[in-house]
Amino acid sequence: MPIRTEPVTINLGPQHPSTHGVFRMRITFDGEIILDVEPIFGYLHRGSEKLAEERTYTQVITLTDRLDYVSSMSNNLAYVLAVEKLAGINPPERAMYMRVMVAELQRIVSHLVATGFFLNDLGALATPLMYCFREREKILEMFEMLCGARITLSYMRVGGIFQDTPPEFWPVLSDFLDYMPGYIDEYERLITGNEILLSRTKGTGILSAETAINSSISGPVLRASGVNWDLRKADPYDVYDRMEFDVPLGTVGDNYDRYLMRIAEMRQSLRIIEQCADQIEDGPIKANVPALVRPPIGDAYGHVEAPKGELGFYMVSDGSIAPYRFKIRSPSLLNLSALRDMLVGCKLADMIVTFGSIDINMGEVDR
């Protein structure tokens, strides 16, 4: 007599530890195989876009800190670039170098957090995370020197940065550039060739290049699928056109490639920081911008290659001191568009790994 089976629907989250915040998935299983996934979010929705409409252009910078709270610098940068485009402001050279430098430091922080938590999700509880957080701490200390804050930085201003670099920052940075490559080698020694990691991540959660482009995927997830698209190269902003660096590309688009992308990008970020530190010269750090910015009537879209993908701000000005419309193009949200394609057919255990490898941040998904 055949045994009667039927699909089972379960809820994962919003309080599951692997969901990095408050993300929920309604998953239909056939035994252990995933048949369907429906992502549900919005638990952290704070209405950032609406809040911005009653704040001045400078005050909105603090809201952008709280989108993807592990990469505030990149968020600040995308926002100030959008406003500068809207108002036609050109920041001075020194400010542009500083902004590129801190954005790359922030990319290392974000990729360290991503790698650490990815391994946490794989079951390597806490140990790799502690290694990654060791170096993250050094960068956060540097941020503290620059602006007094560690996470919600609000370092950038429309037309520049908020204060010049203190002299004691430079030796700390040069020490960091000396020892960081060794630490990345250490992660690679511990993780990259690890047999458990290889068997869990190779060939799981495959995302094809066509699906990735069609689903508006961006950042390391897109590049892991072999699509050569990096806004720092394709549409350079600030001083990226003067920097020499490579864009690492994956071949298969599986979880392992996505992990490798982040390690390789950290090395490229170090190259960029080094070039910035060499090329930067003394000078003003802020353009002559009034305290209350009043961009002319119009709209503009500014974007950067944030650690998680293309972060863009679509701004509309009505000529007043507050944005008329402030729309966030969030990489974390759109990188989830292909979640279903990546998960259907996988097993439950692979689902946790795949989800971890996308590296989302709920502050940015829900906004």
Place this chain on the structure above:
Amino acid sequence: MTTVLAGDVIARRIEDSIPGAVEESTSRDVWVKPETILEVCRFLKGDSALSFDYLVSISAVDYIEYFEMVYHLLSMPNNHSLVLKAKCWGREDLTVPSITSLWQGADFQEREVYDLMGISFSGHYNMKRIMLWEGFPGHPQRKDYLESPR
């Protein structure tokens, strides 16, 4: 650098292929009739010279008399971009054709526009709220939505 294509030139291309679709154009942007969005996007995606294969973002702006849908499109092979806009007049029962059949990336963004701005999309397979819960009164990103007094 990504080349921003001139709106006027693209408007002529669209007009050749889909007569009557374009409402106006400037050197930067193209405005099309909202009901033709799907056809226009299919043309922009399929045309071999334009080949807009990547949907960057979908936004909606409330200008009180009308809502403006804003589509940022990008062509990765040619590295050029375009801003496509559509004006939806009125405030009630607004519907725009969904472009999820062309780009899967439109799914969450159209749901968000529906949730926060109250413009619904015909042809979307799962047209429901995304950030807020079912039964939430109103669409909070509209300019006439009043917050509770502070």
